[in-house]
Amino acid sequence: MNDRTGLTLSGVTVRLGDGDTMVTALDEVDLTVAPGELVAVVGPSGAGKSTLLAVSGALTVPDQGTATVDGHDLAGMTVRQRAAYRRDHIGFVFQSGNLIPALTALEQLRLVAELSPHRAGGRNPAELLADVGMTHRAGRRPHQLSGGERQRVGIARALMGRPKLLLVDEPTAALDRARSHEVVQLLARETKEAGVATVMVTHDHDVLEHCDRVTEMIDGRLSAG
Amino acid sequence: MFLALRELRFARWRFTLMGSVVALIAVLVVLLSGLSSGLVNDGVSGLQRLPVTAFAFDDGTKLDAAFSRSVVDREQLDQWRRQPGVRDATLFGNLLVNARSSRDVPIDLAMFGVEPGSFLSPPVAEGAALGRPDGIVVSRTALDAGLRVGDTVVIDRIGARFTVIGATADQRTYGHVDVAYVPLAAWQRLHQGAGPGEALRGSASAEATAVAIQADGDLDLAAGDAAAGTTSFDRIEAYGASPGYTAETSTLQLIQAFLYAISALVVGAFFTVWTINRRAELAVLRAMGAARSYLLRDGLVQALVVLGASIGAGIVVGVGLGGLIRGSAVPFAIEAPAVLTAGVLLVVLGLAGAAVAIVRIAAVDPLTALGAQR
Ligand SMILES: Nc1ncnc2c1ncn2[C@@H]1O[C@H](COP(=O)(O)OP(=O)(O)OP(=O)(O)O)[C@@H](O)[C@H]1O
Ligand SMILES: [Mg+2]
Numbered sequence: 001m002n003d004r005t006g007l008t009l010s011g012v013t014v015r016l017g018d019g020d021t022m023v024t025a026l027d028e029v030d031l032t033v034a035p036g037e038l039v040a041v042v043g044p045s046g047a048g049k050s051t052l053l054a055v056s057g058a059l060t061v062p063d064q065g066t067a068t069v070d071g072h073d074l075a076g077m078t079v080r081q082r083a084a085y086r087r088d089h090i091g092f093v094f095q096s097g098n099l100i101p102a103l104t105a106l107e108q109l110r111l112v113a114e115l116s117p118h119r120a121g122g123r124n125p126a127e128l129l130a131d132v133g134m135t136h137r138a139g140r141r142p143h144q145l146s147g148g149e150r151q152r153v154g155i156a157r158a159l160m161g162r163p164k165l166l167l168v169d170e171p172t173a174a175l176d177r178a179r180s181h182e183v184v185q186l187l188a189r190e191t192k193e194a195g196v197a198t199v200m201v202t203h204d205h206d207v208l209e210h211c212d213r214v215t216e217m218i219d220g221r222l223s224a225g
Numbered sequence: 226m227f228l229a230l231r232e233l234r235f236a237r238w239r240f241t242l243m244g245s246v247v248a249l250i251a252v253l254v255v256l257l258s259g260l261s262s263g264l265v266n267d268g269v270s271g272l273q274r275l276p277v278t279a280f281a282f283d284d285g286t287k288l289d290a291a292f293s294r295s296v297v298d299r300e301q302l303d304q305w306r307r308q309p310g311v312r313d314a315t316l317f318g319n320l321l322v323n324a325r326s327s328r329d330v331p332i333d334l335a336m337f338g339v340e341p342g343s344f345l346s347p348p349v350a351e352g353a354a355l356g357r358p359d360g361i362v363v364s365r366t367a368l369d370a371g372l373r374v375g376d377t378v379v380i381d382r383i384g385a386r387f388t389v390i391g392a393t394a395d396q397r398t399y400g401h402v403d404v405a406y407v408p409l410a411a412w413q414r415l416h417q418g419a420g421p422g423e424a425l426r427g428s429a430s431a432e433a434t435a436v437a438i439q440a441d442g443d444l445d446l447a448a449g450d451a452a453a454g455t456t457s458f459d460r461i462e463a464y465g466a467s468p469g470y471t472a473e474t475s476t477l478q479l480i481q482a483f484l485y486a487i488s489a490l491v492v493g494a495f496f497t498v499w500t501i502n503r504r505a506e507l508a509v510l511r512a513m514g515a516a517r518s519y520l521l522r523d524g525l526v527q528a529l530v531v532l533g534a535s536i537g538a539g540i541v542v543g544v545g546l547g548g549l550i551r552g553s554a555v556p557f558a559i560e561a562p563a564v565l566t567a568g569v570l571l572v573v574l575g576l577a578g579a580a581v582a583i584v585r586i587a588a589v590d591p592l593t594a595l596g597a598q599r
Contacts, residue, residue: 059512059595085514087514094595098594100228100506114227114228115510115514
């Protein structure tokens, strides 16, 4: 197996629901994201963007086709193995940060180390927090942070375990223009520095300039945007 | 642990509120446990302290009136003595009387008629052992009621006089009345109602309430009953013959069972609401790769900390209140094993309630962490 090939989806088809309500959320999707590359996915609501992240992030198993991360086939894993793979190799950044209310910014990062039994190989929480410019807010809880600050902490948290793949779902939905640019710039920078393959779903066409590549999803089909 | 303890601190008021409810339940459980131990002591400690395996009453005796109605005689005793497995047997008399001491203390006594020197003869902590024909040995608690060793006691109506020659070390009561051990011969006169100088009916000197049986191991009660023409109950069953005992204990047990059920439901309901609140957070944790077992363990640690602290506090308060009650007329006894059992039961039931809530919600689909927020 090649060590660092990033994300490869080939011929991925996902059908959701059953019977009359069955929807083909992804239709024969092919996508490759190399390490260090930031790829944006845009498209109308209901096109299947979140489903694309779910398949790439080992949350959903494709009905057809294969999804591999650095050569590892995600579909061949058990539920438990997929959870462990997410923990060890995949970082998620969610829409509004989705931080844990009870934890301070620094503790959000320390929690990642707590979740893995071996705890080795992760990054230093304080350094990582400094990288995203949040050292001065390290002791604050989510409700004491602004939306942009929450997203920075969310990005730092996703990078804690040195992931091979970073999956980002609408990171700027709750942010104003200036903050949106800051956050996506940060994502682009970390993608380069950490050499991680990043897929970002967004509705926000302003921020596409920071991405290496833009693809468009319509009705479950992916095309170069 | 990392998350559990931080969340406890973060949501401390919510947890304190729930903990106070559980603590109050624990206080109630301790008080009820003390009350039921007290009632048991008051009702049957006199029987508990008798080194007896079983009592044989006259044939056909109903349990609820056994000690007041039954009359057995020496022939039945001899039959029992011959039964295989019987180490020893002796006649036992039981009679509730009203009396008055020479210091003019009115006192109710349960007169236990026993043969001096038999295995029923009580150990004394103060004064002399049973032996003198008109000497009685009373329960420790009779001293608390104002009786003293050396006092004379006159039985109401009959007029028989006894001298208190000794007292036991521990509480021995029967049907909420202090026990007085009396030599069987004197008991037989009391039982017939014979006053001083009155002659005893011929058969009365061979009679008692029951045959007290001490067995070695295997004792066939049915075979003994058939041979001796008796109806026997083992010692524990015989507690039910103490006046009011069954009704009192079953009422308290019912209330306690309700309290346990309520506390499990309260804790379960709290953790259901609490965990549903954390649903989005749990989905994020699952997406981040946290194992379901990690979330479950984390939630149970939380529940255990809250339950341990609140039930511990409740027990301390309950035992403290119990100390105040004990000084009053209410029968009350804090017994460590009973209180600890109650505490452990509360913790276990609470954990079960919490586990049901957490297991259901820890199974949340991590997919819900993606896309539209809820
Ligand atoms: N659990 C489900 N059962 C059935 N259909 C589903 C389910 N989840 C999503 N879908 C459908 O699958 C399609 C793709 O959904 P998806 O969430 O991937 O869209 P999206 O591009 O992320 O939309 P948005 O921009 O609104 O987040 C939609 O038509 C949606 O209705
Ligand atoms: Mg979506």
